[in-house]
Amino acid sequence: MNYVLLVCAVFFLSSCQAKTNSPDMNAPSVTIIEAVEKNQLSVVREALKNGADVNTTDKSKRSLLLIATQANNQEMAKLLVANGADVNQQDQIKDSPFLYAGAAGFAALVSLFLEHGARFDVFNRYNGSALIPACERGHLAVVKILANTKGFPIDHVNRLGWTALMEAVVLGNGSKKYVEVVQTLVNAGCNIAIPDNDGVTALQHARSRGYTEIAAVLENAAVQNGTKK
Structure with missing residues (x-):
């Protein structure tokens, strides 16, 4: 009888030990x-x-x-x-x-x-869209996607009074990637005539900063739109 009790006790303790060592029991909850x-x-x-x-x-x-x-x-x-x-x-x-x-x-x-x-x-x-900071930072792949997405507000004006185009010019550095960003926006039909809160257009900003390639893109667009200034 004592032998039977001993075997049962060993089995019980072994089972408890196995449960205690289970990975699920020891793993911290996540x-x-x-x-x-x-x-x-x-x-x-x-x-x-x-x-x-x-x-x-x-x-x-x-x-x-x-x-x-x-x-x-x-x-x-x-x-x-x-x-x-x-x-x-x-x-x-x-x-x-x-x-x-x-x-x-x-x-x-x-x-x-x-x-x-x-x-x-x-x-x-900043009351801005997903496109505006993408233009500011020169994320060309994102700009191409959003500017060509039907219904996307390409000319949305943020709290600073800037469109995506304005941010590409004012906060960009005039380098090639920003030229491509501006060209992408122009090709997608953005309104190049929307000024900032001081009445200055993106083209005027480009000229004042010496961004000749961007200015050329905008001047060409202005000619095509009949709004050259």
């Missing part, structure tokens, strides 16, 4: 936010499968998709949008996945978000 930050696709996929909110936010109101976007984690972004993530959800400083991708020059993500409901009437903290 929130879905942390999993996105660490680009743990399988963990995020499982969490979403089990009912996690795809639009969960962190303490700064950054959505999971915005966190993935800021890290340019394209596969994570694809997983999240496939599960219904809002590409327009803004954090406490008004960044959204779509706006941030445009400003950062993440062309692949811009295209992805355009395919998943990107809105053109949601603006950043």
Whole structure:
């Protein structure tokens, strides 16, 4: 009888030890936010499968998709949008996945978000579109995508009183990539005559800065539009 009790006790203790040493028992719990930050696709996929909110936010109101976007984690972004993530959800400083991708020059993500409901009437903290900072920073690939997207507000004016064209001229350096940005905007039909808050046009700014190639692009456009000054 004692032998039987001893065997049962050993079996019971062994079972408890096995459960204690289980990887699942010892693994620290990871929130879905942390999993996105660490680009743990399988963990995020499982969490979403089990009912996690795809639009969960962190303490700064950054959505999971915005966190993935800021890290340019394209596969994570694809997983999240496939599960219904809002590409327009803004954090406490008004960044959204779509706006941030445009400003950062993440062309692949811009295209992805355009395919998943990107809105053109949601603006950043400067009341700017995704195109305006892309032009400022010379992100030509993004400029080409957005400037040629049907319905995109290419001539939107931000809080500073500047259009995308104006920012490309005033905040650019006149180099080749900015010439291409300006040419792309002109080819897409931007209004070159919209002045800044002081009444100065992009062409006038280009001339005053000695950006001769940009000035030439704008002068040619002005001739074609019959607005040369």
